[in-house]
Amino acid sequence: MRFADLARRRVAIWGFGREGHAVIKALRVRLPAQSLTLFCGAAEVEAARAFDAALEVVAGEPDAATLGRFDVVVKSPGISAYKPALLAAQAQGTRFTSGTALWFAENPQARVIAVTGTKGKSTTSALLAHVARALGVRTALAGNIGLPLLELLDQRAELWVIELSSFQTGEAGALELGVVTSLYEEHLDWHGSRERYVADKLKLADAARTLLVNGQQPGLLERTAAHPHRLVFGTPEGWHVRDGFIRRGVREVFLIEQLAAPGLHNALNACAALAALEAIGMDALAAAPVLASFRPLPHRLQPLGERDGWYWVNDSISTTPLATLAALESLHGRTVTVLVGGHDRGLDWTPFVEAMRATPAHAIVCMGANGARIEAALRVAGVACPVLLVSDLANAVEAARARTPEHGVILLSPGAPSFDQFKDYAERGRRFGVLAGFDAAGVSGIDGLGIEGARHD
Structure with missing residues (x-):
């Protein structure tokens, strides 16, 4: 569905959110006379009217009958495609689309690498754009990483690196290369079940002419085995990590300790980026040295620095227990107090508990809506380190200060979403930084969003 298809329709x-803003702006550019209705939260009504006085603004979540009055509804990614009201309206003929789907429909000739994965997709996308630009390729970095595609409508790039969440993979049009960095249990509240989450995530395979997947995940390999043009990273014959190096086969290419983004998982993300570049015919070996100048993304194992004798690491993006374990692995050998807990989606914390029983952190501070559940599981398992339960992030930081020795690490890696206390993970991460004594502005900001690189006019 293109913008022209929305003309003279009930839309x-x-x-x-930012996606909704981008949709409204794009519609006003392409269809300035179009009548538009906006569904938003009650607290957003005044801001929406100030943003576009011509909008008909409706507060609250629409029901099936309300949605059914429209020919087309352009929804934001965070709104589940499986809401009963949406499905009922869809059955009655209302069509649903998104900013992502509209961009793909308007740009069928764009050269696109789309990146998804439970974890690693943002860092891999940013790394990929970084190394492509080093080769002089005018490259766009957009999508779920923090810049809606419609904000770049009518702009041109030689290569589009687009991060897609599991909410968006089914909205992609045909593309040159799809990358799947990892596949774990996540976002069950949106998808409804683990099976549906996996199926939705792997809709990217249907859109991608070539598919690149993490060869270290047997389940992912099994589920993508039927793809006619599947490539693999993370295994010895291709781009992989071994003995302190990123390697291409037996060749030592890049020393891991020179990568500013810490942890073996980030080295594997770099492998994914280089393998993707190679898959589309570019010189990944020539681009690899610029990995040393890549700046880690905020809220993703972000080293904030030293304050008051402690080292602070912001991994607020961590929304699964496995992500928390990856964060702890990246700090192996350090004295680490980890802050866990947040919005409870019912995820299984058993792998985290078992890992802490085998190799405990220095201390574990449990907080938020699922904090008590995590604390109880750790105590039942007999984890041999201090386990504390507090109500919120501020109290968690104070507890960590009291329990962590000088030169120790205080790590925010919650393993859970932020919605019990914050608008999103970014707000949580900024608050952590401020509580630690850092400037909030220095905690946020992703380098390289938008279109950068050489022009070829």
């Missing part, structure tokens, strides 16, 4: 926008 609504559902959601007034």
Whole structure:
């Protein structure tokens, strides 16, 4: 569905976050006379009217009958495609689309690498754009990473690196290369079940002419085995990590300790980026040295620095227990107090508990809506380190200060979403930084969003 298909139709926008803003702006550019209705939260009504006075603004979540009054609804990614009201309206003929789907429909000739994965997709996308630009390729970095595609409508790039969440993979049009960095249990509240989450995530395979997947995940390999043009990273014959180096086969290419983004998982993300570049015919070996100048993304194992004798690491993006374990692995050998807990989606914390029983952190501070559940599981398992339960992030930071020795690490890696206390993980990460004594502005900001690199006019 293209913008022209919306002309003279009854059109609504559902959601007034950054995606919703981008949709409204794009519609006003392409269809300035179009009548538009916006569904948004009650607290957003005044801001929406100030943003676009011509909007008909409706507060609250629409029901099936309300949605059914529209020919097309452009929804934001965070609104589940499996809401009963949405499915009922869809059955009655209302069509649902998104900013992502509209961009792909408008740009069928764009050269696209789309990156998804439970973890690693943002860092891999940013790394990929970084190394492509080092080769002089005018490259766009956009999507779920923090810049809606429609904010770049009508702009041109030689290569589009697009991060897609599991909410968006089914909205992609045909593309040159799809990359799947990892596949774990996540976002069950949106998808409804683990099986549906996996199926939705792997819709990217249907859109991708070539598919690149993490060869260290047997389940992912099994589920993508039928793809006619599947490539693999993370295994000895290709781009992989071994003995302190990123390697291409037997060749030592890049010393891991020179990568500013810490942890073996980030070295594997770099492998994914280099393998993707190679898969589309570019010189990954020539680009590899610029990995040394890559700046780690905020809230993703972000080293904030030293304050008051402790080292602070912000991994607020961690929303699964396995992500927390990866964060702890990256700090192996350090004295680490880890802050865990947040919005409870019912995920299984058993792997985390078992790992802490075998190799405990220095201390574990449990907080938020699922903090008590995590604390109880750790105590039942007899984890041999201090386990504390507090109500919120501020109290967690104070507890960590009291329990962590000088030169120790205080790590925020919650393993859970932030919605019990914060708007999103970024707000949580900024708050952590401020509580630690850092400037909030220095905690945020992703380098390289948008279009950068050489022009070839």
